Amino acid sequence: MNRRLAAWIVNGLLAGLAAVTLFPLLWMVAASLMPAGESGAFPPPLVPRHPTLEHYRELFAHAGMGRYLVNSILLAVAATLLSLAFNVAAGYAFAKLRFAGRDRLFKLLVAALIVPAQVAMVPLFLLLKTLGLVNSYGGVIVPAMASIFGIFLVRQYALSIPDDLIEAARIDGASEFRIYRAIVVPLLKPIIVTLGVFTLLGTWNDFMWPLIVLTDQDLYTLPVALASLAREHVQDNELMMAGSVLTTLPVLLVFMALQRYYIEGLTLGSLKG
Amino acid sequence: MKGRRVAWWFVGPALAVIGVFFVLPVVAALALSVTDFDIYALADLSNLRFVGWRNYTRLLETPLFWQAFGNTAYFVVAGVPLSLAVSLGAALLLHSRLARWKGFYRTALFAPVVTTLVAVAVIWRYLFNTRYGFLNYALGFAGIDPIDWLGDPHWAMPAIIVFAVWKSFGYNMVILLAGLQSIPEDLYDAARIDGASYFERFVHVTLPMLSPLFTLVTIITVAGYFQLFAEPYVMTQGGPLQSTVSVLYFMYEEGFKWWSLGSASAVAFLLFAFILGITFVPMRMARRAGPA
Numbered sequence: 406m407n408r409r410l411a412a413w414i415v416n417g418l419l420a421g422l423a424a425v426t427l428f429p430l431l432w433m434v435a436a437s438l439m440p441a442g443e444s445g446a447f448p449p450p451l452v453p454r455h456p457t458l459e460h461y462r463e464l465f466a467h468a469g470m471g472r473y474l475v476n477s478i479l480l481a482v483a484a485t486l487l488s489l490a491f492n493v494a495a496g497y498a499f500a501k502l503r504f505a506g507r508d509r510l511f512k513l514l515v516a517a518l519i520v521p522a523q524v525a526m527v528p529l530f531l532l533l534k535t536l537g538l539v540n541s542y543g544g545v546i547v548p549a550m551a552s553i554f555g556i557f558l559v560r561q562y563a564l565s566i567p568d569d570l571i572e573a574a575r576i577d578g579a580s581e582f583r584i585y586r587a588i589v590v591p592l593l594k595p596i597i598v599t600l601g602v603f604t605l606l607g608t609w610n611d612f613m614w615p616l617i618v619l620t621d622q623d624l625y626t627l628p629v630a631l632a633s634l635a636r637e638h639v640q641d642n643e644l645m646m647a648g649s650v651l652t653t654l655p656v657l658l659v660f661m662a663l664q665r666y667y668i669e670g671l672t673l674g675s676l677k678g
Numbered sequence: 679m680k681g682r683r684v685a686w687w688f689v690g691p692a693l694a695v696i697g698v699f700f701v702l703p704v705v706a707a708l709a710l711s712v713t714d715f716d717i718y719a720l721a722d723l724s725n726l727r728f729v730g731w732r733n734y735t736r737l738l739e740t741p742l743f744w745q746a747f748g749n750t751a752y753f754v755v756a757g758v759p760l761s762l763a764v765s766l767g768a769a770l771l772l773h774s775r776l777a778r779w780k781g782f783y784r785t786a787l788f789a790p791v792v793t794t795l796v797a798v799a800v801i802w803r804y805l806f807n808t809r810y811g812f813l814n815y816a817l818g819f820a821g822i823d824p825i826d827w828l829g830d831p832h833w834a835m836p837a838i839i840v841f842a843v844w845k846s847f848g849y850n851m852v853i854l855l856a857g858l859q860s861i862p863e864d865l866y867d868a869a870r871i872d873g874a875s876y877f878e879r880f881v882h883v884t885l886p887m888l889s890p891l892f893t894l895v896t897i898i899t900v901a902g903y904f905q906l907f908a909e910p911y912v913m914t915q916g917g918p919l920q921s922t923v924s925v926l927y928f929m930y931e932e933g934f935k936w937w938s939l940g941s942a943s944a945v946a947f948l949l950f951a952f953i954l955g956i957t958f959v960p961m962r963m964a965r966r967a968g969p970a
């Protein structure tokens with residue numbers, strides 16, 4: 406085949422695919438700026454004729470969007486920081502520290518990855534109810550504080566830390582905690598960012614568990630609130646699109662800023678698995 | 679030795695969290711699934727009774743459970759191959775030496791993966807609208823009459839599949855792209871010297887080199903697609919005529935709408951056993967075939 410023709414086909418297909426992929430997201434932004442009812446016209450309009458921010462104002466003024474936004478941010482940040490503290494330490498220990506049963510324990514953890522989280526949901530709900538954590542921030546944060554995937558990811562990365570470095574610090578008399586803080590954590594920085602982005606986006610986007618554990622509307626995260634709004638406001642296209650923008654734009658921006666780390670973690674997690 | 683004890687300070691907290699909030703509940707789920715734990719037991723534990731396999735046998739006699747199972751199987755059987763085909767196609771395009779602006783395209787094609795499922799499901803609900811949705815508008819140019827995507831029991835699941843493929847294909851695309859990039863270039867050079875065409879190189883070099891990874895990706899995708907929940911919850915509420923009730927949607931309603939927590943645990947275990955059954959064997963085979 407003619408090379409120039411092939412180049413046209415490859416780039417044409419990519420452009421077409423990208424257009425189809427991005428269209429719903431672009432239309433979401435456009436429709437969120439249209440006055441009520443405009444997006445329901447036929448043929449469907451692509452750009453708002455009279456752009457307006459009224460739906461955003463409405464969401465914050467009457468639908469409690471500010472509250473949900475704060476809930477989502479608080480929960481995502483808290484879950485991310487806590488799970489980093491737990492997973493990074495454990496991942497490092499599984500890679501570099503020696504203790505009885507280490508490798509067997511790690512194999513068990515990896516095997517447990519196959520159990521879908523939903524299997525645990527019913528008893529987890531009852532457990533958290535007993536602990537008084539149902540319908541509180543704690544109910545969302547506590548189960549997210551450690552994850553097998555996170556430990557796995559950090560361990561794979563930490564394997565590449567040279568043993569000599571740690572050994573030399575030990576000979577100099579540094580304690581294990583000091584070695585961890587002063588040598589290991591700085592070396593693990595890329596994977597810490599990666600895991601942080603993963604956890605942040607994962608917690609933000611999570612739906613089923615917050616839906617189960619949060620019953621008080623004041624505690625809803627954005628996805629739970631949006632799902633409930635969508636059931637009430639089936640006809641209010643533009644309002645719902647504004648809600649979708651507010652829910653999904655923050656994660657898209659975080660992803661675009663840190664996508665190198667995100668994609669690295671994704672390939673590290675699966676290629677070496 | 680001191681070093682050994684100190685290690686538990688590092689792994690202990692994470693293992694404790696996983697033990698208490700994951701392992702324990704999974705074991706408890708098995709125990710719950712042989713009880714009649716319901717709203718009365720929720721109020722007073724003395725109402726709890728051991729019922730043996732009765733939850734399981736009753737589920738297997740419940741038509742809606744079988745329908746949920748069938749709907750989910752439909753979603754997996756049609757959705758996974760479609761999703762993998764798009765992922766592989768996009769990865770091949772991005773890997774091509776002829777492609778330009780690769781960074782931009784990769785980001786654009788990956789973007790739906792990081793979006794919030796509930797939010798984009800809301801968007802697609804409007805794109806699927808019978809009267810003013812874009813999909814029917816676009817199909818109109820091909821002379822296709824408007825389809826009642828989310829209102830017709832025959833079209834609701836296909837609509838959800840289209841949405842799910844759009845949402846998730848970028849994930850496997852990125853993994854497969856990394857796999858393509860790790861194939862040694864000299865294999866292609868050798869094939870080229872032997873006069874192999876692009877198609878022959880694809881069949882004899884790319885496919886065999888990629889196949890262990892592709893098998894793994896397939897297994898993970900199958901397991902993931904079985905966990906269908908938020909899409910029907912937001913887009914169709916399981917309807918029309920329960921054509922989009924998935925196993926997890928059924929479990930959610932059983933457990934957290936009707937508070938039949940014993941029965942819901944049994945549903946979760948049946949789903950898990952099934953996923954395990956159909957992914958475990960190929961997983962072993964892939965492990966054996968692939969590099970250790």
